[in-house]
Amino acid sequence: MLRLEVDAADLLHTRFGVxxxxxxGALLRKLAGLAPPGPFARLRPTYERLCAETDLDAVVALHTAHYGADFIxxxxxxxxxxxxxxxxxxxxxxLPVARREIAQALAQGPKIPDSVLRVLRSADVVDRLAAALESAWLALLAPDWPQLRAICESDVVHxxxxLGEGGWAAAFNGLHRDVRWHDGAIELGDRSAGARTVPSDGTGLLLVPSALIWPGVGAFADPPWRRALVYPARGVAALWEAPTGGGALAELVGRSRARLLVALEAPASTTQLAARLGLAVGAVGDHLAILRRAGLVRPARAGRSVLYRRTPLGDALAAQSPG
Structure with missing residues (x-):
C-alpha cells in the first residue's frame, strides 16, 4: 500500500492536470499486452510497425507490470x-535521472533483446526515446486526443x-476503488500488503484524470517529480465498454440523443460532448434542446460554461441502455 500524506499546505496547492x-504511455502498455487494449486493439498493426521502424520497443521496455519510468x-x-x-x-x-529510472525498469521487467539494451545504454538515449515517442504520438494517439481530453476535462468539472459541495474529502471519494482518504493521507492499494509512506512536502498533490489508465490507478511518488495521483476519469468505462446508445433507448429518442444521454454520466458542456462523441457542436446543441424539453437533461451555469446533466428521469432511461 502507498500512503501519500496530505497536510493543510498540500490541500492549498493541490490541483488538477491532464x-x-x-x-x-498508458496506450503503449495496452498495445504491448500489459493491460487490456479495449477499442484500441485496432492500432496494433501500426504499433508493431513503429516498433520495427523506430526505437519504440525501447520505450516499451521501460513499462513493466508494476512500474513505468517516470521521465517518459x-x-x-x-x-x-x-x-x-x-x-x-x-x-x-x-541523463543521470534517465539512467536511474531505466535501471529500475530493467530490474523489474523481463529480459530484453540486445538491440534494445544498446539503445537504452546509449549516450543519446533521452533524445532517441523522445523521437520514438513523437512518432508514436502522431501515428497512434493524436487523432483521438481531442475526444479523450474532453473526457478528462469533464471529470475535472465533476x-x-x-469540492465545492463537500471539500477535498468529497472530491477524493470515488476516484477509484483502490483509493481512500484516511487519517490525513491518500492510500492506494491493499492495506494488508504493508505500507510505504511518502511524507508531505507542502507543494500539493496533482490529480490527473486519465481516459486510458482504466481500470487501474497510478501514482508519482519519487523525486524529482511532483507527487501525483492518476485515476480513471469518471464515465470512462463507457469508452472501453463501447456503448452505442442502441436498443430501446435509441428507438425512443434516436441514436445520437441516446449517445448524449449515456455520455452525461458526468456534467459536460456542449463543446465537451461534441469533442467526446465526434459530433458537430451545433448538432449537439440541437439534440440537447430536445432532451431538455423532454425533461431528460437540465442546464446549469458553472463559471463561464453551461453544463448539462441528466435529470432523474434521464438517469432512469440511460440505465436501460445496453453496454
Missing part, C-alpha cells in the same frame, strides 16, 4: 499541458463540483 504524454511520462503542471510541452520535458531530462 497529460497527453501519460495517456500515450512525467506529471503535467496543470490542465493546459500540450503534447509539445510534454515532449520538451522529456528532452530536458538529465470533481470541482464535489
Amino acid at each position: 497529460s497527453p504524454l501519460f495517456e500515450l 511520462g512525467p506529471p503535467p503542471p496543470g490542465m493546459q499541458q500540450t503534447w509539445e510541452a510534454d515532449l520538451a520535458v522529456v528532452r530536458e531530462t538529465p 470533481r470541482a463540483g464535489r
Whole structure:
C-alpha cells in the first residue's frame, strides 16, 4: 500500500492536470499486452510497425507490470499541458535521472533483446526515446486526443463540483476503488500488503484524470517529480465498454440523443460532448434542446460554461441502455 500524506499546505496547492504524454504511455502498455487494449486493439498493426521502424520497443521496455519510468511520462503542471510541452520535458531530462529510472525498469521487467539494451545504454538515449515517442504520438494517439481530453476535462468539472459541495474529502471519494482518504493521507492499494509512506512536502498533490489508465490507478511518488495521483476519469468505462446508445433507448429518442444521454454520466458542456462523441457542436446543441424539453437533461451555469446533466428521469432511461 502507498500512503501519500496530505497536510493543510498540500490541500492549498493541490490541483488538477491532464497529460497527453501519460495517456500515450498508458496506450503503449495496452498495445504491448500489459493491460487490456479495449477499442484500441485496432492500432496494433501500426504499433508493431513503429516498433520495427523506430526505437519504440525501447520505450516499451521501460513499462513493466508494476512500474513505468517516470521521465517518459512525467506529471503535467496543470490542465493546459500540450503534447509539445510534454515532449520538451522529456528532452530536458538529465541523463543521470534517465539512467536511474531505466535501471529500475530493467530490474523489474523481463529480459530484453540486445538491440534494445544498446539503445537504452546509449549516450543519446533521452533524445532517441523522445523521437520514438513523437512518432508514436502522431501515428497512434493524436487523432483521438481531442475526444479523450474532453473526457478528462469533464471529470475535472465533476470533481470541482464535489469540492465545492463537500471539500477535498468529497472530491477524493470515488476516484477509484483502490483509493481512500484516511487519517490525513491518500492510500492506494491493499492495506494488508504493508505500507510505504511518502511524507508531505507542502507543494500539493496533482490529480490527473486519465481516459486510458482504466481500470487501474497510478501514482508519482519519487523525486524529482511532483507527487501525483492518476485515476480513471469518471464515465470512462463507457469508452472501453463501447456503448452505442442502441436498443430501446435509441428507438425512443434516436441514436445520437441516446449517445448524449449515456455520455452525461458526468456534467459536460456542449463543446465537451461534441469533442467526446465526434459530433458537430451545433448538432449537439440541437439534440440537447430536445432532451431538455423532454425533461431528460437540465442546464446549469458553472463559471463561464453551461453544463448539462441528466435529470432523474434521464438517469432512469440511460440505465436501460445496453453496454
